Amino acid sequence: MTHRVPGPDESPGAHPAAARDISIDGLRWHCIDAGHGPALLLLHGFPYSGHQFRHLVPGLAAAGYRVLVPDLPGVGDSEAPADDDRSTHVRRVGDLVGLLDALGIASAVLVGHDVGSTLSFAAAQMRPDRFRALALLSTPPTLRAPARPSVTFTAMRAATGSTFYQAYFAGPEAVHELDADVRRSLRSIMFSVSGLASDAQRWRPTMADGEGFLDTVFDPPVPPSFLTDADFEHYVAQYARTGFRGALAPYRCRDRDWELGAFLAGRRPAQPALFLGGSSDPSIMRLRTNYDALEDLLPGLRGKSLVHGAGHGLPEEAPDWVVGRLLEFLAALDPAVRGGPPRGASSD
Numbered sequence: 001m002t003h004r005v006p007g008p009d010e011s012p013g014a015h016p017a018a019a020r021d022i023s024i025d026g027l028r029w030h031c032i033d034a035g036h037g038p039a040l041l042l043l044h045g046f047p048y049s050g051h052q053f054r055h056l057v058p059g060l061a062a063a064g065y066r067v068l069v070p071d072l073p074g075v076g077d078s079e080a081p082a083d084d085d086r087s088t089h090v091r092r093v094g095d096l097v098g099l100l101d102a103l104g105i106a107s108a109v110l111v112g113h114d115v116g117s118t119l120s121f122a123a124a125q126m127r128p129d130r131f132r133a134l135a136l137l138s139t140p141p142t143l144r145a146p147a148r149p150s151v152t153f154t155a156m157r158a159a160t161g162s163t164f165y166q167a168y169f170a171g172p173e174a175v176h177e178l179d180a181d182v183r184r185s186l187r188s189i190m191f192s193v194s195g196l197a198s199d200a201q202r203w204r205p206t207m208a209d210g211e212g213f214l215d216t217v218f219d220p221p222v223p224p225s226f227l228t229d230a231d232f233e234h235y236v237a238q239y240a241r242t243g244f245r246g247a248l249a250p251y252r253c254r255d256r257d258w259e260l261g262a263f264l265a266g267r268r269p270a271q272p273a274l275f276l277g278g279s280s281d282p283s284i285m286r287l288r289t290n291y292d293a294l295e296d297l298l299p300g301l302r303g304k305s306l307v308h309g310a311g312h313g314l315p316e317e318a319p320d321w322v323v324g325r326l327l328e329f330l331a332a333l334d335p336a337v338r339g340g341p342p343r344g345a346s347s348d
Contacts, residue, residue, distance in 0.1 A: 017057060019077075024098040027086065030077035031099065032069040035061025038334050039105045041096065041131075042069045045114020045138065046247050047178075047189050048313075049076035049238055051231070052113065055319035056326075063327055064337040068108070070099065072116070074246015076238050087249035089122040090260045096123055097130055106130075109333070111326065113137040113315060114283075115250045122261070124269035133300075133333055135274040135326055137314050139283050140290035141297060144265045149254040162206040168213055169251035177212045178244040183236050184219055185244070191224045192217035193312035195280035203282050226316050273298040274329040276322060278310030302329055 017034035032050060034057050042053045050069040060067045073087065073095075074080035081087060086095075096119075100108060110131050112120030121141035124134045145152065153167035168174050178185040192203040201218035223232040239247075275294055277284045284291055284306065294304050305325065310317040330337070 017061075021077075022099060022102050024095045024102065027073060027081055027095065028079035029073065029095070029099060030071045032057065032067070033103070034058075034067045034069075035065055037064040037066050037337055038330075039066045039068060039100070039103075039108035040330075041099075041108040041110050042067065043110065043112040043116030043119055044069075044072065044075070045112075045116050046250075047186060047235075047239070047244070048113070049235065051076065051234055051238070052313070052315050054231075056111075056315055056323055059320075059323040060326065063330075064334075065330070066105075068099070068103070072119075072246075074249055075242060080242065080246045081249075084249055084252050085256070087246075088253045088260055089119060089257045090126070092119055093123045093126050097127060100130060107132045109330065110134040111137070114139050114312070117141060118250070121269065122257075122264070124271055124273075125264050125267050128269065128271055131271065133272040133274075133329075134269065135276065135329060137276050137322070138278065138281055138312050140275065140277075140287045140294060142287075142290055143268070143297065144258065144261050148258045160206065162208050165205045165207065165213060165216065166251055166254065168207060169248050170254060174213060174248055174251075175243065175245045177214060178248075182239045182243075185214065186232070186235050186239060187223050188214060188217040188219040190227070190313060191220045193282055194224050194226070195278055195309045195311035195317055196224050196226075197280075197311065205282070205286055224313075226313070231316075268297055268299055270300050272300045272302050272329075272333060274302055274325070275304040276314060276325055277304075277306045278312065278314050278317065279306045279308050280310060281306075281312045281314070283312055302332065 017032050020031050020033050022029050022031055040060060042056065044050050044052050050071045053069050057067050057069060071078040085091060107130050110120035110123060117136040117139040118141060120134050120136060123131050149166065153164050156164050191197060192201060197218060204216045207213065207216055277291065295301050307318045307321045315322055
């Protein structure tokens, strides 16, 4: 099914976007499809949906690219799988290949944010023939660890007396807590991981005994200022409909990903790569060592940079900077494509 998608970012002469429902191995994926040219596949993070890329799509499409933005299964308008096995990296990478096949696309450049960054890294490891380059936003990737995640999380709790957020997200309590007040959950998470949060308001990744996840974030009186009322209400409506179970599925799959990913141990994707982040992102602060070692992890790294003052929600907090950096990266891959950094976009 294809229908027209109007939007505030669309201007006269812009490439119209279509919303498509595509069945991939029996699972319905909802995908925005805009522009013509080499394909870009944008994969969103948590707690967002494909809507987080709304500011990026017009500029990338106008520069001569076909921009595909799916809602990951169980999030937004995509169908939720019946079981978590469909949310493992192996299955999701297979589905991404199925998405390209359904649209007749031989290869695509991956642009992934947060859990979408992790998925993009896995896709580049598994299928370099279909994913020719990758741009990772906000969350530096890591290679497969020596021990399964649950063992590591248990050891962390024994050593510190606190629970790591990924361990909490893997259990049912997280879904119940976040579903209880969707508006508060989204408002507080999006603010506390952003560049707007002060040190005292910034999200922390561990919980003491008796705390839930919402005790680790600050709940502001209004949503963060980089979201319009309409954008925030769009997210609220999506998560009120789906709940957080689908969005948290990747965390429930961490042990299974570790088991299935044994064949990827030590594999460093050789494709051209780019990393972009925000200097005030708590994920960058927590994973600074990973950021500093990206040249070793990504042999094809063409650049990495942090935009001053932005936090974790990079596509919404600094969209012009992200588009400018992406087009600089893409121009080296596709010199025949007519696009370039949009006028006025900063490359600092």
